[in-house]
């Protein structure tokens with residue numbers, strides 16, 4: 047039977063942190079996206095989001111969203127959430143237990159908004175509340191900008207709806223799939239624990 051040491055899982059962990067860092071800008075890296083799960087009135091809800099930034103110490107994951115969206119409302123009401131990453135090629139799953147912190151009209155959201163491309167700013171300029179039901183197809187981008195980008199000045203209106211969400215991770219559950227026995231462990235406060243797969 048194979049033996050897996052603590053040093054081996056520490057190496058796996060450090061390797062995955064590097065993949066997460068790479069996933070910030072590399073959209074071909076599966077870690078560029080993750081599934082975010084929230085809950086509201088004890089009902090869970092999941093959706094994909096783009097990872098915009100990742101920091102190791104403290105362990106934080108960042109994504110952008112519309113202030114008006116259900117996910118943001120849910121995270122304000124209940125800050126507990128899960129971020130789930132899966133790399134289908136390397137057969138790695140990372141599950142982070144997090145607490146959400148909202149950055150709305152503050153220094154960080156301003157910094158990230160200033161770096162947001164005009165074509166992305168459009169997504170925050172729609173009149174409809176994201177996820178609201180509409181009678182017809184509604185792209186929720188002002189009509190005049192369906193085929194062109196707004197001027198920078200005009201696009202500033204979108205800042206009212208823009209948030210950077212920080213997910214402060216308390217622990218991470220890591221699963222590496224193997225035919226001869228999966229490797230699973232948890233990292234919490236820099237302590238490593240094996241977990242039965």
Ligand SMILES: Cc1cc2nc3c(=O)[nH]c(=O)nc-3n(C[C@H](O)[C@H](O)[C@H](O)COP(=O)(O)O)c2cc1C
Nearest residue numbers: 079093094095096109110111112115116117118177
């Ligand atoms: C690949 C992919 C990436 C996405 N990235 C984001 C994102 O970064 N932020 C976001 O708010 N929604 C993103 N979405 C849309 C959400 O998954 C979701 O459909 C929408 O925001 C409504 O979520 P809510 O009703 O739970 O707020 C993405 C969807 C896909 C398929």
